[in-house]
Amino acid sequence: MLINLSNINKIYKMGLTEIRAIDGVSMEVEPSEYIAIMGPSGSGKSTLMNLMGCLDTPTSGSYILNDMEIAHLDDDKLAEIRNKEIGFVFQTFNLLPRANALQNVELPLIYSNISARERRKRALHALEVVGLKDRVNHRPNELSGGERQRVAIARALVNSPSILLADEPTGNLDSKMGEEIMQVFDRLYEQKNTIIVVTHEEHIARHTKRVIKLLDGKIISDESQE
Amino acid sequence: MPVLENIKIALQALNSNKLRAILTTLGIIIGVAAVVAVVSVVQGLSFMITSQLQEAGADFIIVVPNRPRGEAGEMLGRIELTYEDGLAVNEKAPEVKDFSPLLQRRATVKFSDEHTFTYILCTSASFQEINNHYVDRGRFLTKLDNDHRKKVCVLGTKVVEDLGIKGNPLGKGVSIRKLSFTIIGVLEERGQALGQNADDVCIIPFNTSRLLFGEEASRSLVLYFRAKSAENIDLAKEQITEVLRKQHSLKSGQPDDFLVLLQQDLLERINTILGSVTAVVAGIVGISLVVGGIGIMNIMLVSVTERTREIGIRKAVGAKRRDIIFQFLVEAIILSLVGGTIGIVFGYTLGVIVTRFIPQLPPAHVPLWAVGLGFGFSTLVGLFFGIYPAARAGKLDPIEALRYE
Ligand SMILES: Nc1ncnc2c1ncn2[C@@H]1O[C@H](COP(=O)(O)OP(=O)(O)OP(=O)(O)O)[C@@H](O)[C@H]1O
Ligand SMILES: [Mg+2]
Numbered sequence: 001m002l003i004n005l006s007n008i009n010k011i012y013k014m015g016l017t018e019i020r021a022i023d024g025v026s027m028e029v030e031p032s033e034y035i036a037i038m039g040p041s042g043s044g045k046s047t048l049m050n051l052m053g054c055l056d057t058p059t060s061g062s063y064i065l066n067d068m069e070i071a072h073l074d075d076d077k078l079a080e081i082r083n084k085e086i087g088f089v090f091q092t093f094n095l096l097p098r099a100n101a102l103q104n105v106e107l108p109l110i111y112s113n114i115s116a117r118e119r120r121k122r123a124l125h126a127l128e129v130v131g132l133k134d135r136v137n138h139r140p141n142e143l144s145g146g147e148r149q150r151v152a153i154a155r156a157l158v159n160s161p162s163i164l165l166a167d168e169p170t171g172n173l174d175s176k177m178g179e180e181i182m183q184v185f186d187r188l189y190e191q192k193n194t195i196i197v198v199t200h201e202e203h204i205a206r207h208t209k210r211v212i213k214l215l216d217g218k219i220i221s222d223e224s225q226e
Numbered sequence: 227m228p229v230l231e232n233i234k235i236a237l238q239a240l241n242s243n244k245l246r247a248i249l250t251t252l253g254i255i256i257g258v259a260a261v262v263a264v265v266s267v268v269q270g271l272s273f274m275i276t277s278q279l280q281e282a283g284a285d286f287i288i289v290v291p292n293r294p295r296g297e298a299g300e301m302l303g304r305i306e307l308t309y310e311d312g313l314a315v316n317e318k319a320p321e322v323k324d325f326s327p328l329l330q331r332r333a334t335v336k337f338s339d340e341h342t343f344t345y346i347l348c349t350s351a352s353f354q355e356i357n358n359h360y361v362d363r364g365r366f367l368t369k370l371d372n373d374h375r376k377k378v379c380v381l382g383t384k385v386v387e388d389l390g391i392k393g394n395p396l397g398k399g400v401s402i403r404k405l406s407f408t409i410i411g412v413l414e415e416r417g418q419a420l421g422q423n424a425d426d427v428c429i430i431p432f433n434t435s436r437l438l439f440g441e442e443a444s445r446s447l448v449l450y451f452r453a454k455s456a457e458n459i460d461l462a463k464e465q466i467t468e469v470l471r472k473q474h475s476l477k478s479g480q481p482d483d484f485l486v487l488l489q490q491d492l493l494e495r496i497n498t499i500l501g502s503v504t505a506v507v508a509g510i511v512g513i514s515l516v517v518g519g520i521g522i523m524n525i526m527l528v529s530v531t532e533r534t535r536e537i538g539i540r541k542a543v544g545a546k547r548r549d550i551i552f553q554f555l556v557e558a559i560i561l562s563l564v565g566g567t568i569g570i571v572f573g574y575t576l577g578v579i580v581t582r583f584i585p586q587l588p589p590a591h592v593p594l595w596a597v598g599l600g601f602g603f604s605t606l607v608g609l610f611f612g613i614y615p616a617a618r619a620g621k622l623d624p625i626e627a628l629r630y631e
Contacts, residue, residue, distance in 0.1 A: 055542060055624050076546045083544020094539050094628060098242060108543040110231055155543065 001064075002162060002194055003029035003052065008061035008071075010047050010217075021047040022058070023217035029163070034189040035196045036205035039214035045198045046167055048214065052196070053088045053165045054078045066162055083111050087156025089166035093148045095140040095155075101127060102136045105154045112159065126154035130184055146177030153184055163194045170204055182207045229556070236557035239529070240564070250525040251565025253518025254607060257511050258569025258600045259576060264507040266577030266590035272500045274588035276493060284456035286356065286489050287322075289315075289449040289466060294481035305446075305483045309432065311473050312449045319465035324452035326353040327432050331439055335385060335428050336401045342388035345427045346402065348435030348444075356450045359424060364396045364411030371410075372431040380411040382425035402428070403438050459488055515603060518565065519611035526558050526615035537619050538627025551620035558612025559605055566604030570597055 010022035021044045029035065037045050050056040051063065054070060057078070063071040070081060082088070095104045105123040114122070127133055130150040140148050149169055156164055166185070170178030178201075185195055186207055197208060205211050206225075213221040240247045291305045309327050316325035329348040334341050347353075354366045361380060371378050379400065386395055395409045407430065416424035436444055453462035463486050470484055530537070537550055577590035 050625055076548075079541065079544050079546045082542060088542055090628070094535070094542070096536055096539060098238060107540070111540075111544040111546070111549060159544075 001028055002031045002033075002066065003027075004062075004064040005052070006062045008048075008051060008058045008063060010044075010051060010056070011059045020217050022051065025061075025217070025219055027212065027219060027222065029194065029196070031162075031194055032189070032192045033194055033196075034185075034207070034209045036208040036211045037196060037198045037214060038200070038205055038211060041200075043214040044217040045214055047217075049165050049167045049196070049198055052163075053086050054081045055088070079111075083108055084159060085162045087153075087159070087161040087164045089149070089152050089156050089164065089169045091168040091171040093140070093145075093152050093172070095148060095151060097140055100137050100139050101132060101143070101151045101154075104140070104151055105158050107155060108159045122158055123154070126158040127151070129157060129188075130154045144177070145173050146180050149173065149177075149181050150184060153181070153188075157188070157193075163196065164188065166195070166197045168198050168200070170199065170201070178204065232553050232556040233560070235553055236560045239533075239557055240561060246525065247561060247564065248568075250521050251518065251561055251568070253514060253521045254562050254565030254604050255518075255569040255572060257514035257518050258566050258604060259573035260507065260514065261511045261603075262570050262573025262592060262596055262600055263576040263580070265504065265596040266574055266592045267580060267587060268500050268504055269593055269596070270577075270581060270588045270591040272497065273591050275496050284489050285323075285453040285459060287451040287453060287459070287462060287466065288487045288492075289451070289470070290485050290487065291446055291483065292485040293483065298479075298481050299483075302480070302483050307447045307449055307470075307484060308445050309447065311470060312447070312451075314473050315449070315451065315466050315469045318469045319462065321454050321458050321462035321465055322451050323454045324352045324356055326350040326356055326450045327444075328353070328448045328450055329432065329435050329439070329444055330448070331435075331443065333402055333438070335389065337389035337391055337398070340388070340390045342385055344382075344385050344388075346435075346438070347427050347429045348432045348439075349429060349450075350432050352452075353429070353450065356452050359416060360414055361411040362414040363394075364409070366411055367429065367431050372433050375433045375437065376431060377405060377407045377434060377437075378410045378431065379407040380413060380429040381409055382413050382423075382427040383415045384423055384425035385428055386412055400428075402430075405437060463488060515607050518562070519607040522558055522562055522608060523611040523615060525561075526554060526612055527618070529557070530554060530615050530619040533619075534622065534627050534630040537622050538624050538630065541622070541624035542628060547620040550622075551616045554616035554619045555609065555612045558616065559608035562604040562608030562611075563601065566600050569604070570600045573600075 005028070006026045008022055008025045009020065012019040012021055023044075025048065037048065039045050047056070051058055057073075058071055061071060062069060065081070065085060070078070073081070096107070099107075102120070102123050105126050106119045109119040109122060124133075124136065127136060130153050132147060132150050132154065135143060135147060140151070143151065153169075164185075170181050173181065182204060185197065189195055197204065199205055208225070210222070210224045212219055289307060291307045293299045293302065293305045312325045312327050316322055326349050331346045331348070332343060333346045334343050349367070350372050351367050351369050354360050360366070364380070366380055367378070370376070381395065389400065391398060395412060398409050399406050400409060401407065413425065413427070413429075430438075432444070451462070451466065453459045466486055467482065471482065474483055476483065540550060574590065574592050577592070581587040581590045
């Protein structure tokens, strides 16, 4: 088993009221799964992704990733896990504006003390995987939205993480570019990567093999599909 | 994360905002420039004074009249040093080898239609050895010149030039206060010394000076002595003191009415003065470095806020707190080092310009330690004032940082 969440809660205190962004979620993810997380706005999708991506820690509950309990690790330990085990793709790309595509993809490798030559090699390979071999020296503002998101995917892939998490990766793209991005994920799935995608859109979810639906921080359905 | 990467990141960040970086470091630039400018001038001065005093020799002793401070000093009558005092010392102090009196006055020297206002040094034959400034042409004063009140003079090269004397000056006549003097020698060229041009002098026999300045003037002299050996100079000082006290009939409770200055005393005095000048400047500079440091802190805080999203991205892909802290610290240090470097260059240039335009000052001289100090201080300032902004950057929560617009 790759991920085991059991009875995870994330509670935000706003003055006197409590917001249960995640309310007793338990789920399991096996290696090489392709999952969509759906649900209305405010249902807790991003919160759940941030928890799984170790950007955030749960208020209570247990999160086991690769047989390691990580629900209550400190900041630096979480940073290390984000670096080695997790590839995160954001709706807003989150690329460094002054760095070119290659430098953006190299970024995670800088923080795992990999030599400059090896970094370049791996980053070039990751860019090739997402089909951007000829955009290596372009800065984000010299790339289309779809290309930017593919750079972000290359960055997520470059450290060969255990899991790829994408929070509405097509949310800022038109449907043609969105489709392109999903084809990249489809290919990565075929190469045995584990992928979880948050989406609002049915046709995006249709690319995946399993759909989890959230409402008010609870899982209301979890179904496999072909 | 390797240091090199951090330096690269910092340079990129500073490069994309050059003007702001320069303006930010203005405080540091001014502070370091002030240090270096002052140090270069003061060091040049002290370098020159020291080497000139050393040139005069370690066996060199000057005695000047000096009224002691306080009531005891006021009780004393006239404070004077006479030719007879000097002779007595030379006779009775076994460690003293040579003596020459010095009366210095300013007066106009005339040659045909030309004239110049210069220093008249009234002294005796041994002055040239004691002062270590020898004649180039002709001869110096002799004992005979002095004993017979000969109206002869030895000129410095500047006086010869100012008077427009063409050809061989020896044997020609100049007039001082309507008395006519024969030129018997010209001193070798020396240039500036202790703020006075050593070539702008006219030397006449001490006894002859009475004809020019009267008896009264020769009662308040500076006495120059030479000790037999530099090792026994303290003993010589004791003997001089003893003889002079007896000459002036001072009782055992009364303070000396003169000051015996050894070369090393002079060095110490000068170094104390220069040292306190340096200390005052250091204080001013300290303040300006603090102001500069606050400037850096301010701009680093702005930089951290502006780059909140970048920090979020870096953290999201695995940067630890210390990676972020280090990144911003390196940036702050580089910023202040840039200021320090510009300041050193600027300060040195300033020192050179100042000494070029004020002819009394010797050439600027920047010791290596001043450069080191400049760099050291700017690094410390960058480090100290960079810590808080860097710590703030390091503490940022990745999710919130990523959400920052
Ligand atoms: N930092 C926070 N402080 C307080 N409440 C928060 C915080 N982050 C999220 N929430 C709340 O938690 C709930 C779930 O938010 P979340 O961002 O996970 O929703 P989402 O499903 O991703 O929505 P969307 O589809 O709009 O992105 C929301 O009600 C939100 O207001
Ligand atoms: Mg969301």
